[in-house]
Amino acid sequence: xxxxxxxxxxxxxxxxxxxxxxxxxxxxxxxxxxxxxxxxxxxxxxxxxxxxxxxxxxxxxxxxxxxxxxxxxxxxxxxxxxxxxxxxxxxxxxxxxxxxxxxxxxxxxxxxxxxxxxxxxxxxxxxxxxxxxxxxxxxxxxxxxxxxxxxxxxxxxxxxxxxxxxxxxxxxxxxxxxxxxxxxxxxxxxxxxxxxxxxxxxxxxxxxxxxxxxxxxxxxxxxxxxxxxxxxxxxxxxxxxxxxxxxxxxxxxxxxxxxxxxxxxxxxxxxxxxxxxxxxxxxxxxxxxxxxx
Amino acid sequence: xxxxxxxxxxxxxxxxxxxxxxxxxxxxxxxxxxxxxxxxxxxxxxxxxxxxxxxxxxxxxxxxxxxxxxxxxxxxxxxxxxxxxxxxxxxxxxxxxxxxxxxxxxxxxxxxxxxxxxxxxxxxxxxxxxxxxxxxxxxxxxxxxxxxxxxxxxxxxxxxxxxxxxxxxxxxxxxxxxxxxxxxxxxxxxxxxxxxxxxxxxxxxxxxxxxxxxxxxxxxxxxxxxxxxxxxxxxxxxxxxxxxxxxxxxxxxxxxxxxxxxxxxxxxxxxxxxxxxxxxxxxxxxxxxxxxxxxxxxxxxxxxxxxxxxxxxxxxxxxxxxxxxxxxxxxxxxxxxxxxxxxxxxxxxxxxxxxxxxxxxxxx
Numbered sequence: 001x002x003x004x005x006x007x008x009x010x011x012x013x014x015x016x017x018x019x020x021x022x023x024x025x026x027x028x029x030x031x032x033x034x035x036x037x038x039x040x041x042x043x044x045x046x047x048x049x050x051x052x053x054x055x056x057x058x059x060x061x062x063x064x065x066x067x068x069x070x071x072x073x074x075x076x077x078x079x080x081x082x083x084x085x086x087x088x089x090x091x092x093x094x095x096x097x098x099x100x101x102x103x104x105x106x107x108x109x110x111x112x113x114x115x116x117x118x119x120x121x122x123x124x125x126x127x128x129x130x131x132x133x134x135x136x137x138x139x140x141x142x143x144x145x146x147x148x149x150x151x152x153x154x155x156x157x158x159x160x161x162x163x164x165x166x167x168x169x170x171x172x173x174x175x176x177x178x179x180x181x182x183x184x185x186x187x188x189x190x191x192x193x194x195x196x197x198x199x200x201x202x203x204x205x206x207x208x209x210x211x212x213x214x215x216x217x218x219x220x221x222x223x224x225x226x227x228x229x230x231x232x233x234x235x236x237x238x239x240x241x242x243x244x245x246x247x248x249x250x251x252x253x254x255x256x257x258x259x260x261x262x263x264x265x266x267x268x269x270x271x272x273x274x275x276x277x278x279x280x281x282x283x284x285x286x287x288x289x290x291x292x293x
Numbered sequence: 294x295x296x297x298x299x300x301x302x303x304x305x306x307x308x309x310x311x312x313x314x315x316x317x318x319x320x321x322x323x324x325x326x327x328x329x330x331x332x333x334x335x336x337x338x339x340x341x342x343x344x345x346x347x348x349x350x351x352x353x354x355x356x357x358x359x360x361x362x363x364x365x366x367x368x369x370x371x372x373x374x375x376x377x378x379x380x381x382x383x384x385x386x387x388x389x390x391x392x393x394x395x396x397x398x399x400x401x402x403x404x405x406x407x408x409x410x411x412x413x414x415x416x417x418x419x420x421x422x423x424x425x426x427x428x429x430x431x432x433x434x435x436x437x438x439x440x441x442x443x444x445x446x447x448x449x450x451x452x453x454x455x456x457x458x459x460x461x462x463x464x465x466x467x468x469x470x471x472x473x474x475x476x477x478x479x480x481x482x483x484x485x486x487x488x489x490x491x492x493x494x495x496x497x498x499x500x501x502x503x504x505x506x507x508x509x510x511x512x513x514x515x516x517x518x519x520x521x522x523x524x525x526x527x528x529x530x531x532x533x534x535x536x537x538x539x540x541x542x543x544x545x546x547x548x549x550x551x552x553x554x555x556x557x558x559x560x561x562x563x564x565x566x567x568x569x570x571x572x573x574x575x576x577x578x579x580x581x582x583x584x585x586x587x588x589x590x591x592x593x594x595x596x597x598x599x600x601x602x603x604x605x606x607x608x609x610x611x612x613x614x615x616x617x618x619x620x621x622x623x624x625x626x627x628x629x630x631x632x633x634x635x636x637x638x639x640x641x642x643x644x645x646x647x648x649x650x651x652x653x654x655x656x657x
Binding site for chain 1: 348352354420421424426427428430431432434435436438439442443445446546550553554557561600601602603605606608609610612613616617620
């Protein structure tokens with residue numbers, strides 16, 4: 001592998017990793033607060049792709065992006081209110097089954113509405129502009145993804161550490177009951193979490209699908225699982241951890257595909273997960289949890 | 294109810310079921326759909342009960358069923374495809390010389406399929422079962438995807454025929470398939486009613502309390518995991534026998550979700566519930582609710598909702614309704630009994646009248 005090819009793959013990997021990181025944040029935040037693997041998150045990301053297609057077809061891409069983001073955020077909040085809120089006190093397994101049910105519903109609903117055939121993702125000329133740096137060439141979106149990811153994460157970390165709502169979020173993730181006694185409106189905090197998660201999934205979907213060109217009802221499920229793995233690797237509940245995990249998985253995957261092991265690239269992600277769970281179950285940046293009897 | 298009455302009821306039901314099978318088998322062409330649904334329903338029932346053994350009875354949330362089914366299906370298919378037709382199956386890259394001439398009789402191959410899945414489960418069980426609830430779910434799901442990727446990989450071409458799948462798997466008749474399914478389900482039911490089953494339930498209710506009562510946690514979890522995978526493997530083999538051609542895309546995560554749907558609708562922790570719901574779900578999916586996918590015209594007006602894929606939407610909504618409002622499913626944690634059935638029938642008039650009374654009260 002020559003140096004320029006190596007850099008090319010690095011760039012692709014970082015770009016993919018950025019998109020993964022944005023989705024992984026959604027998983028990690030929801031898990032941090034509700035202790036729930038939001039299996040539907042990958043499908044929210046897929047539906048965001050469809051929103052973008054239709055918003056662009058009707059309003060053009062300039063207005064399409066904000067409309068897509070608003071729709072995605074609404075979808076995320078509606079899912080939380082309809083499917084997770086009524087069974088918040090139920091056993092963990094029921095909540096998880098509900099999440100799987102939502103994922104199943106979104107996949108089947110999109111198959112029904114838009115057929116299973118891939119739909120072309122709108123091309124945004126501004127993002128597709130090709131840049132050439134020495135022997136390495138890439139479109140603007142490839143450069144933009146990691147930058148945008150870092151900027152969004154810095155904003156998010158600021159929100160969680162220095163604002164009132166961020167403080168409330170941290171309190172709720174520590175102890176549900178106590179924070180309620182302290183006057184925190186739990187439902188609002190959870191809704192905000194879903195708003196942030198879905199917003200980032202919307203941005204991630206824009207960046208991811210611009211590179212992939214088409215959306216199918218099933219294009220969300222595997223990236224969704226990979227991003228969950230990314231969140232686990234980084235230490236679930238930790239935003240910077242999710243970002244590091246996303247980049248690790250994106251870069252590893254790109255290099256495995258470049259080396260010709262594309263059939264194993266998905267399997268590799270899970271092998272990484274299992275190794276991580278066995279040797280450091282709290283992830284790279286996670287806090288140790290102690291079960292009280 | 295007396296024991297003899299129950300016995301007579303059971304015998305009558307069994308005789309009626311066998312008569313139904315004979316009738317269907319002799320009129321196969323006319324009732325093709327019923328034959329298919331009954332076989333597929335029973336095969337899925339085996340897998341659903343095996344998943345219930347783990348999720349409903351032992352409280353281990355595992356999502357690896359599709360992977361173990363894939364192992365079983367491939368192990369069965371590779372060793373039962375007739376030697377003379379193997380050339381045409383492995384026409385791309387040829388068959389590996391080590392397995393070229395080995396052919397097992399059906400039952401041996403079935404048990405072998407179960408053992409392959411169980412052996413794999415035993416190996417991954419030790420590390421994986423130390424994980425707690427959702428981590429266990431995601432790790433087993435991961436393994437199921439790894440198995441699928443491995444089977445479909447070009448490096449395995451000479452054994453699994455890679456992404457082309459396997460075909461010309463010998464078929465079995467309906468008695469064979471359903472008989473085997475019933476045997477498998479009975480064995481699992483016996484296990485659940487034994488002292489092991491009680492230990493599993495104790496682990497489900499409270500791990501720490503169970504351990505304090507002297508139940509070896511890891512041993513029992515491993516046992517439940519291995520047995521569940523054994524029967525999932527046999528279920529996969531039966532599916533291969535029934536479908537006669539398999540490829541790795543059959544065993545996607547969606548298959549695990551389908552089985553989970555069956556288990557949830559039937560009730561987590563009820564064997565008869567799983568069997569009943571496997572039959573109901575399969576029948577509705579493949580047969581009764583087909584009309585949702587066909588264009589519908591009522592009195593000359595074309596109803597626009599009815600088209601391809603609508604059935605699955607209805608199904609997912611049904612699953613959500615069950616999860617959110619009827620968390621117990623059809624049977625909850627109860628099992629089928631004749632007293633229960635007759636009690637239900639007897640209570641119908643009372644229920645209807647109480648329904649009317651409520652309405653009257655509301656009107657007043």
